[in-house]
Amino acid sequence: MSDLPYIVGNWKMNGLRGMLSEARSIDRASARYPKVQVALTPPATLIHRLHEAMQSIGIGGQDCHAEESGAYTGDLSAQMLKDAGADFVIVGHSERRAVHNETDAMVRGKAEGALAGGLSVIVCVGETEAERDAGKAEEIVAGQVEGSVPRGKGAELRLSVAYEPVWAIGTGRVASVDDVAAMHRNIRAKLVSIYGEAGSGVRILYGGSVKPDNAAELMAADEVGGALVGGASLSAESFMGIVDAASQKVAE
Ligand code: PGA
Numbered sequence: 072m073s074d075l076p077y078i079v080g081n082w083k084m085n086g087l088r089g090m091l092s093e094a095r096s097i098d099r100a101s102a103r104y105p106k107v108q109v110a111l112t113p114p115a116t117l118i119h120r121l122h123e124a125m126q127s128i129g130i131g132g133q134d135c136h137a138e139e140s141g142a143y144t145g146d147l148s149a150q151m152l153k154d155a156g157a158d159f160v161i162v163g164h165s166e167r168r169a170v171h172n173e174t175d176a177m178v179r180g181k182a183e184g185a186l187a188g189g190l191s192v193i194v195c196v197g198e199t200e201a202e203r204d205a206g207k208a209e210e211i212v213a214g215q216v217e218g219s220v221p222r223g224k225g226a227e228l229r230l231s232v233a234y235e236p237v238w239a240i241g242t243g244r245v246a247s248v249d250d251v252a253a254m255h256r257n258i259r260a261k262l263v264s265i266y267g268e269a270g271s272g273v274r275i276l277y278g279g280s281v282k283p284d285n286a287a288e289l290m291a292a293d294e295v296g297g298a299l300v301g302g303a304s305l306s307a308e309s310f311m312g313i314v315d316a317a318s319q320k321v322a323e
Contacts, residue, residue: 073108076290076317077231077274077297079193080111080304081133081161094121096307100314102127107317108297111304112161115147122156131193132160134167137180139188149188159191159229161299163219165237175218182221182230191229193276193299194219196258200238208236209257216261227266231274232258233299239279241301248292251277255294283312290320 080097082090094111101109110129113121121130132152139148152160162185163178173181178194185192196215198208212234220230234254236246246254255275262270277289278299289295297317303309 118155137184149185178219197235233276235278252293286313286316
């Protein structure tokens with residue numbers, strides 16, 4: 072797994088063809104940052120178009136089914152995403168866990184399906200506000216990592232983990248840098264307990280209201296290997312502000 076900072080824009084359920092020009096701007100600007108790995112996850116309907124139009128950034132899906140094919144109306148397999156031009160997929164986003172009742176076991180199944188389908192995978196974890204207030208954040212997140220990450224030979228080589236506190240997503244509220252660093256160390260310890268020393272190479276991204284003006288301090292925090300960005304990835308200007316902040320980390 073690369074150790075370049077990894078900045079992933081998650082467009083969620085946003086984006087019609089008109090958004091291709093924004094993606095093109097992001098792609099062109101990203102070519103000037105060879106020390107930052109940049110990717111977008113558009114809605115599945117745009118994966119193929121982005122794949123054809125992009126030159127310097129990665130393209131991913133926002134979810135996949137655990138199985139390769141079958142009678143699962145409305146679902147998409149990892150093979151289909153790859154066929155459309157994706158090279159990775161996000162699984163276990165808190166919106167999927169909350170709205171589609173996805174459990175850790177389901178997320179792990181999807182992550183393993185993604186790897187079997189030839190994709191890399193970003194597994195999302197994160198506590199709710201009530202869990203943090205109850206002093207249980209580290210325990211909850213460690214449990215999600217244990218239950219959600221893919222197993223199998225070399226699984227950790229194509230894995231990133233995104234720590235996204237649910238209360239920070241789309242709210243403008245960001246976890247403190249100290250809390251982020253502490254949680255990333257907690258996740259690192261869990262990854263090493265699962266994969267052995269190889270777990271120290273898995274990138275851990277932070278997500279939740281990352282913006283150009285807070286990205287530099289978040290990216291500088293201990294064990295933060297990049298960012299998963301929602302709202303701020305919908306405009307090239309704000310997204311590239313975050314990519315630029317990540318490039319400063321490399322320059323340090
Ligand atoms: P946000 O979303 O940056 O809009 O908070 C992050 C995410 O959900 O991945």
